Amino acid sequence: MQDDTTNRQGRLFLALFISLAIWMGINYLFPPPKPTQPAKKTDQKVVTPEEKTKQEKTKEETPLKTSILNPIKSEDIKTITLHTDSFLVKFSSLGGRITEFYIRNHKEPDGTDFVIAKDPKFEVEFDGKKELAVELSRFKGFDFNLIEDKDAIPFSPYNQVNFTSSYDDATKTVTFSAPSIDGTYLIQKVYRFFPQENYFTFNLYLKNTSKETITIASSTKERYLRSFGSLGPILKNKEDFNDRDVAHYFRYYYLDGSFKDHIDSTSAKGFWDNVGSWFSSTDPNKDERFETKNGSNDLVDFVGTGSRYFIGVLDPLNDKPRGILLDNRKGNETGVLLTYDNWKLAPGEEVKLNFAAYVGVRELDGTAFRNTNLDPKVSKDTPFAGLSESLDKSFNQGITTPLRNGIVWILKKIYLVIPNYGWAIVIFAILFKLAFYPLNKKQAESMKKMQELSPQIKAINEKYADDPKTKQEKTIELYRTNGTNPMSGCLPMLVQIPIFIALYTAFSDTVDLWHSPFLWIKDLSEPDTVFTTPKLALIGAIGINVLPLIMVTTQVIQSKMTTVSTDPNQKMMMYMMPFIMLYFFWSMPAGVTMYWTMQNILSIAQQAYTNRFGKSESKTVTSPAANQSKTSGNANQKGFRNNPKKKKK
Numbered sequence: 001m002q003d004d005t006t007n008r009q010g011r012l013f014l015a016l017f018i019s020l021a022i023w024m025g026i027n028y029l030f031p032p033p034k035p036t037q038p039a040k041k042t043d044q045k046v047v048t049p050e051e052k053t054k055q056e057k058t059k060e061e062t063p064l065k066t067s068i069l070n071p072i073k074s075e076d077i078k079t080i081t082l083h084t085d086s087f088l089v090k091f092s093s094l095g096g097r098i099t100e101f102y103i104r105n106h107k108e109p110d111g112t113d114f115v116i117a118k119d120p121k122f123e124v125e126f127d128g129k130k131e132l133a134v135e136l137s138r139f140k141g142f143d144f145n146l147i148e149d150k151d152a153i154p155f156s157p158y159n160q161v162n163f164t165s166s167y168d169d170a171t172k173t174v175t176f177s178a179p180s181i182d183g184t185y186l187i188q189k190v191y192r193f194f195p196q197e198n199y200f201t202f203n204l205y206l207k208n209t210s211k212e213t214i215t216i217a218s219s220t221k222e223r224y225l226r227s228f229g230s231l232g233p234i235l236k237n238k239e240d241f242n243d244r245d246v247a248h249y250f251r252y253y254y255l256d257g258s259f260k261d262h263i264d265s266t267s268a269k270g271f272w273d274n275v276g277s278w279f280s281s282t283d284p285n286k287d288e289r290f291e292t293k294n295g296s297n298d299l300v301d302f303v304g305t306g307s308r309y310f311i312g313v314l315d316p317l318n319d320k321p322r323g324i325l326l327d328n329r330k331g332n333e334t335g336v337l338l339t340y341d342n343w344k345l346a347p348g349e350e351v352k353l354n355f356a357a358y359v360g361v362r363e364l365d366g367t368a369f370r371n372t373n374l375d376p377k378v379s380k381d382t383p384f385a386g387l388s389e390s391l392d393k394s395f396n397q398g399i400t401t402p403l404r405n406g407i408v409w410i411l412k413k414i415y416l417v418i419p420n421y422g423w424a425i426v427i428f429a430i431l432f433k434l435a436f437y438p439l440n441k442k443q444a445e446s447m448k449k450m451q452e453l454s455p456q457i458k459a460i461n462e463k464y465a466d467d468p469k470t471k472q473e474k475t476i477e478l479y480r481t482n483g484t485n486p487m488s489g490c491l492p493m494l495v496q497i498p499i500f501i502a503l504y505t506a507f508s509d510t511v512d513l514w515h516s517p518f519l520w521i522k523d524l525s526e527p528d529t530v531f532t533t534p535k536l537a538l539i540g541a542i543g544i545n546v547l548p549l550i551m552v553t554t555q556v557i558q559s560k561m562t563t564v565s566t567d568p569n570q571k572m573m574m575y576m577m578p579f580i581m582l583y584f585f586w587s588m589p590a591g592v593t594m595y596w597t598m599q600n601i602l603s604i605a606q607q608a609y610t611n612r613f614g615k616s617e618s619k620t621v622t623s624p625a626a627n628q629s630k631t632s633g634n635a636n637q638k639g640f641r642n643n644p645k646k647k648k649k
Contacts, residue, residue: 072162080167080174081127085196086360088126088133092141095156096163096176096189099141102126102133103310103360109368112416116361118515136310136359138232138333144189144202147224147337150290153327154229154334157181163189184210185345192383196370198360201383202227202314206343207350216343216351222292223340224325227357228312230264230333231305244587248308252394253324253336254301255293259393264305267328292339294323301388303336309511311362313394314338317354317386356384361511362395364405397509403502408510415512422518425507425591429598432499433606453482507591520546524591547593548585552578554600561607 078093085107090100102124105115117123117132124131145156163176172193179186188205204225208214217223230249252261262268268291299320304313322341327334343351360366369375369384376387397404407428414424456478464471507513513524521528529543536542556578585593 072160076162078165080165082167082172082174082193083127084172084193086198087193088124088131089193090126091165091174091176091191093163093165093176095141095143095145095159095161096165096178096187097141097143097145097159098137098191100126100135100139101137101142101359102131102135104131104133108365109370116511116514134233136232136307136312138230138234140229140333142228142312143226144191144204145226146187147226148221150224150287150325153224153290153325153337154226154332156226158187163187179209180206184208184214185216194371194374197374198366199356199358199369199374199384202355202357204353204355205350206345208345208347211347213344213346216345217340218344219341221341223343224337225321225340225353226335226337227303227314227355228305228359229335231307231310231312233307233310242587249306249333251303251305251326251334251336253293253303254388254390254393255324256295256298257301259390261306262326264333265331267330268326289327289329291326291328292323293326294339295320300324300338301390302394303338304394305335306362306394308509309361309514311358311360311394313358313391315356315358315388315391317356317384319351319353354383354386356387358391362397362509363408363511364392364395367391397505398501400498400502400505403499404505407502407506408512411506411510412512420518421513421516421524421591422521422594425518425524425595426598429595429602433599433602449482453478503595504592507595508589513589513591518590518594521590521594524594525589527587528590528593545586547590547597548582548588551585551593551597551600552582554597554604555581558600558604558607561604561611 072094076093079099080091080093082089082091086103088100088102088104089098091097092099103116105113105117108114116134122132122134124133124135126133143154143156143159145158147153147156158178158181161178161181163178165177166175167173168175172195174191176189177186186205186207186209188203188207190203190205191200192203193200206216215221230251236245246265247263249264250261251264252259254260299322300316301320302313302315303324304311306312316338321338323339325337325339327337345351358367369378372378374382374384376382376384392401395401410431411421411424411428414427415421418424418427457475460471460474460478464474508525510525516524518524520530527543527545528547529545531544533542533544559577585596
């Protein structure tokens with residue numbers, strides 16, 4: 001399914017509408033049947049998740065049947081480890097690839113501590129030492145290898161080639177070299193890391209070592225380069241993933257000035273692609289498992305993969321690829337492959353490809369260069385010259401990104417004073433309420449005025465129950481006579497919708513809230529589950545979350561204080577809305593739910609204050625019918641005094 005960021009955020013936030021809630025409810029109560037699993041043998045050994053991961057990794061690294069490579073002895077495989085302020089990286093000469101990639105606690109450019117590994121479970125043993133770091137390579141590593149045959153995707157045959165290797169600790173440069181499988185050209189791969197940066201460079205050299213001109217890649221013989229696969233961390237078994245978990249892992253590319261992203265493990269073919277296929281003929285011989293997209297003008301700017309808090313980006317600095325290749329097979333974790341079709345080398349000639357790579361948090365601060373001499377915006381003499389100016393689009397945070405970044409900045413500043421993100425959210429909710437006090441005051445006063453008109457509205461509804469047109473006219477006249485407008489109470493909410501979307505993004509995808517506790521909440525980035533029921537028929541196990549229940553309670557109280565309509569349909573909506581909100585917020589991050597709950601509590605307090613101490617524009621509510629009767633009565637009295645005959649009577 002193809003999504004741009006705006007649509008994704010719109011679905012998440014505007015899912016409060018009834019139609020979507022009903023649709024989700026049906027899918028929740030009646031989920032599609034899971035594929036039938038073959039019966040297990042009674043003597044089958046129970047496999048733990050850790051053992052399963054190791055088995056999958058071993059299976060994936062098994063040489064392909066088509067491989068012509070000689071067996072490699074384990075003692076001939078060389079391992080190289082590398083440390084920077086931000087990363088722990090392990091390389092293997094087998095494939096000349098990164099096998100493990102960790103992000104560790106480090107200093108921000110402003111000197112503050114960036115603590116990513118807050119939980120003891122993130123302690124790993126690396127290079128003989130205990131380290132607190134989060135693994136991002138999902139136990140599968142990052143290839144940076146060429147692939148010729150699509151059927152070999154995602155694992156290149158070069159993953160079974162034992163490269164010669166060297167490491168220069170002074171420049172933190174790792175170099176791998178090996179002949180091509182057919183022996184016609186030499187492959188050299190160079191990784192260079194920088195002590196304080198979240199960037200590294202990758203250089204790929206292909207040199208013709210034969211005595212004849214060779215074609216490595218052409219329009220009929222494309223070569224694919226795979227860098228980052230699906231990005232971690234993975235903290236759940238795949239069997240336990242829900243729709244929200246799946247949506248947190250995505251792949252993306254920037255081609256011909258257009259950014260596209262797709263959810264991992266799903267097809268890149270979207271709804272409109274399917275609609276178009278209904279009205280046009282398709283090639284029956286086309287391989288639907290893979291999809292190639294070629295550029296026409298700007299070609300490929302960058303490609304990458306992402307997860308909830310992290311991204312990995314590969315940016316070609318020279319010799320831009322013609323296009324990209326997407327693996328559309330179900331369950332794919334391939335990432336995006338670069339497509340090359342123009343490598344024709346004379347004897348001794350070589351291709352030189354330079355790349356910049358960023359791995360880190362989905363935050364603008366993360367992409368800032370610590371050493372300004374490396375920043376291409378400051379210095380032209382830098383290995384990162386040519387770095388894309390559109391790299392921030394890979395953060396995938398939508399059109400409200402400036403608002404979202406401002407909210408995160410405020411949260412961090414509050415955290416410096418009160419080092420707990422739970423209290424930071426509470427304080428932010430209060431500050432936000434104060435900032436919009438004039439609008440909220442207008443809304444509260446409008447709600448009070450509507451409550452004062454409630455008896456009159458009820459009388460009109462009863463009197464003209466069978467005449468909707470007249471009922472509407474009388475109601476509008478009542479509003480006009482008393483100088484009120486029911487829509488004025490909705491205006492503050494409409495104005496704040498973009499901010500609500502930014503708030504949702506800030507509290508959902510901010511890495512600072514990850515594993516941050518507050519009161520009974522263990523992790524503000526996850527639901528505050530306090531108990532999980534045994535598995536139930538049809539729906540399985542259910543986590544009991546406290547915050548959504550508190551939030552819905554405050555929502556009901558607020559609705560009773562502000563809803564004055566006597567329309568049965570609107571009353572029904574008022575009764576249904578808490579259940580819709582409960583369903584929608586049940587699996588929300590606790591930080592989001594807590595913020596919404598605080599807003600409800602503050603709104604209740606403000607409405608109660610306004611109802612008790614607020615001044616109405618008029619002391620009495622005026623009814624149009626009363627005005628008409630009064631006018632009519634005065635006219636009769638005037639006529640009575642001026643009519644002597646009536647006076648005598």
